Every structure is written in C-alpha cells, then in structure tokens.
Amino acid sequence: MSANILVVEDEPAIQELLALNIKQAGYNALRSLSAEHAQQLLRETLPDLILLDWMLPGMSGIEYARRLKSDNLTKSIPIIMLTARGDEYDKVRGLEVGADDYVTKPFSPRELNARIKAVLRRRAPQMTDDPIEVAGLSLDPTTHRVSGNNVNISLGPTEFRLLHFFMSNAERVHSRTQLLDKVWGDRVFVEDRTVDVHIRRLRNALMASNHHDLIQTVRGSGYRFSAQTVEKTT
Amino acid sequence: MSANILVVEDEPAIQELLALNIKQAGYNALRSLSAEHAQQLLRETLPDLILLDWMLPGMSGIEYARRLKSDNLTKSIPIIMLTARGDEYDKVRGLEVGADDYVTKPFSPRELNARIKAVLRRRAPQMTDDPIEVAGLSLDPTTHRVSGNNVNISLGPTEFRLLHFFMSNAERVHSRTQLLDKVWGDRVFVEDRTVDVHIRRLRNALMASNHHDLIQTVRGSGYRFSAQTVEKTT
DNA sequence: TAATATTTGTCATGAATCTGTCATATGACA
DNA sequence: TGTCATATGACAGATTCATGACAAATATTA
Secondary structure (H helix, E strand, O other): OOOEEEEEOOOHHHHHHHHHHHHHOOOEEEEEOOHHHHHHHHHHOOOOEEEEEOOOOOOOHHHHHHHHHHOOOOOOOOEEEEEOOOOHHHHHHHHHOOOOEEEEOOOOHHHHHHHHHHHHHHHOHHHOOOOEEEOOEEEEOOOOEEEEOOEEEOOOHHHHHHHHHHHHOOOOEEOHHHHHHHHHOOOOOOOOOHHHHHHHHHHHHHHHHOOHHHEEEEOOOEEEEOOOOOOOOO | OOOEEEEEOOOHHHHHHHHHHHHHOOOEEEEEOOHHHHHHHHHHOOOOEEEEEOOOOOOOHHHHHHHHHHOOOOOOOOEEEEEOOOOHHHHHHHHHOOOOEEEEOOOOHHHHHHHHHHHHHHHOHHHOOOOEEEOOEEEEOOOOEEEEOOEEEOOOHHHHHHHHHHHHOOOOEEOHHHHHHHHHOOOOOOOOOHHHHHHHHHHHHHHHHOOHHHEEEEOOOEEEEOOOOOOOOO
16 A cells, blocks of 8 residues: 655646656655645545645645644644745744655755655655565565565565564554554454454464564554564463 | 657757767757747657757747647656756746756756656656566567567567566566556556556467566556566465 | 458456454463 | 453455457558
C-alpha cells in the first residue's frame, strides 16, 4: 500500500505539477483546492502526509496547519508547507504551528521528493522504498523480494506488508489494532484476531530460513519483531 | 532510437552551443529559432524532450510552454525551461505552466546534461538505445531486434516496447498502472487488465527461446522481469 | 481500392491463491 | 487448578491471474 499524499493547493497548475510529481515518485495523490474541501476528504481517508500551500483562499494554510495539529485525529499526520519565498519569518511560523518541513517555491521536483521521502521515513518507514535487512533477513520493496540467508521466501501480499512494517518498526510492540491500522489501512474493518492468523502465516513462511522466532508474542499487548532473541525463563 | 531533443532558442550562438552539447551527450538535436517554427517541426516528429528558452521573439517561451502543455498531443513531452539568471519569479511561473525543470543561464554543460538525463530517465528510462542483454536474451533498440540464445524472436510493437522497458528496468516490480504509463504513454486510457494480455503475448513469444519465465507475476503488485528464478517455498 | 494480415483492447471463464473467521488446542499466569 | 490469551488447522468466499476468443483498428499487399 503506497503512501497517500494530500495536496492542498489552490493554484490548479501547481497542484497538477505536484500531483504528477507525487505519482511519478510512486505515491498516491489526493488533491484539494481549499482547506475546507481538504477537511471533507479527511473524513474518508487519512493521508500519510499533507502538502499544504502557505497561502490559501478562505482559511489560510498556516491556519489550517494549526487546526490539523490540534485535532487528535490528524495531529500525527506530517505536514510539509509550501512557502512562496525563502522567508525566514515564514519558516519560523511554519515550524511553530507544527509543520514538519517546508519547501520554498519554486521547488525542484527532486528536492520535493527528497523531503517527502525524509518525512515519510520518519513517520511511516515502511512507506519508503529502502531495502531493509535485519539479522540476516532482508526485504526489498522495489523488487518485492524477501530472502533469509540467501533462501528466497515467498509471501502473500498481506504477509509481505506485515513483514515490511515489522522490519521498519522493529524492537517495538504493536497492538493488533495498531497493526490493522498500519498494515491493513484504516477504513478496513477486520476482526482483531485475524492478525493472529497472519502472524502465524508469516511465521510459517519465515520458518524456511529459520527466522520465525524474530516475531515475538507479547502476551496481553501484541507482537514485536526483534533481532534480540528471547531468553526463556526456566 | 536515441532520444530526440528539440531546442527552441532564438539566439543562434546559444542554440549552437546547446545543440552541440546535446549531440555530445548522444542525443539527437532538433533546432528551432521560434515557437512558430517549432510548432511546424512538431507535426513531423514529437521529440522526447523540449529545451525551451524563456524569452522568444513572437510567442514567448512561457506562452508556448503553456500551449504545449494544454495540447493533448504534446502535453506529455517534458519541458526544460532556460531562464535568465536566477530569477525567482520566472521559476515559479515556469513550473506553473508545467515545465518539468529549468536551467538558469549561464548554464554549465554538465548541469544541463544532468538535468536532461534526469528528466528523460524519469520519463522514459528505456529511451536510451543501448543494446541490452539479460540471461541470454538480447534486445537491440536500433535494429529493433530481439533474440534469445541465437534464436530470432519476433514481437509486435507493443510487446517490443514492453520487453524493452522490462529489460531496462529489471528486477523491479511494476504495477499495471506504472507499465501503462511507461510503455503505453500517459495519454492513453486502457484497461489495467489489458496489461495481462500483453504479458501473456510476450511470454508466448519468449517461449521460443525458453525465456518466458523471466517475466514473473507478483500477485497483488504487478510484474517483474528478473534473471533470478523463483523458488517455490511452501 | 479492395482484400488480407497484424495488432490491440476487452471480455468471459476457470484456475490459483489469498483472506477473514471459527472452533478447538495449547500454554501462561494467578 | 481455573481462566484467559494465543496458536493452530480448516474452510468457504473473495480476489487476482491466465487464457482463449473476438471484433475493431491498422498496416500491408495485391
């Protein structure tokens, strides 16, 4: 599931350019011409990143950013502001209201992509295309390949995403609900217990290279992907 | 089939310089002194990239860019604008009308080439006409020939482009949509599933030299052209 | 120009694979 | 030991792909 990026920009030409760029980079572009309309879109899908123009008709970009950051539902969505000039003052205010980064117009496509990638990496590492390797187990999102100690491992789509998420967020416990949100995506309604089954399928597949014990059960909390082996208390 | 680059520049000296540079880099240079003349050229050949001077006699560069981007036939041709020294305002307007990148005069040949290359790669990585060879299967863009282990393979136009794209972007998974964009071009609207059919046709053709299994299906994601064979792990 | 190939996009169908849920077994913890 | 959370195997429904057929569009040839 590639990242959804919401572009809030009132100038159609620039919006188009941004959207094109985003698609080119392999993300999914949602578009909105105003803060008000963006707000509506948010009801359906929560994007993984918001590109927000500084100046907007109606509610200004900065105003909207503040609002997004104060709403519990959206506060964790990273925001990249598009500012007109390299104005230091703007920059300060942008960061003040909680923007995660900003890009000054005119921007080069490369710069924009680099920033998007950087921000996404911070917030949702599994959304980037970087290959990951943990304890001899490696996963490459671009080739969609997984191998453990040179043994090829084939996974179904969901197991692949699950492993991808685990590997990009290792050493940390994830509740079933969190996993559903991050791996399945919000707006999907699935039983919590279903996660168990997929964990099992993933473990099964990883058995081929003896990496199945990297996925640890944390009783009462969820699961954890960890390179550190668990010591059994005897 | 090396990329054609159209240079629209009224100053003969600069045009000459640009053309030289382009040829040096192995591309094909088409030249035009005005937007009007360029328009005529476009009737014969659609270039793969347009280098457009900001200021032109008659129709200005920006005006022309806008026009190119609004015409269905030419809208997908990337444009690099040549702007006078670091004029911020120009850059904004350039991007506004849909230019893909810009180079400020005076430019260094190296920078120009880098940008051309980047834009072309983003647009059509398979545009270079170097022969490619993977696992005994070879494709020569100039002669339009494909052969596997000395067996000649004949392909329809679309299958040829598809294979060309695959071979120049091997090992990586491409979604159907991406394939449509890159192989069919972004101005066509065809069903996603159509890709399946062409994949099959290509596989069929490659069967002649037993290379059909280089094209792998990645369930839920798309297709991949890979020299590495898949091992089934159950 | 007419006739004949080729090429292309779409569809219907059946096969392969994936998914979510349940029922039951197992194991952890107080 | 009893209770509760997790593991596991089975399964039916849902997706996703492969494939053959076909007609429209294009190119080629007579």
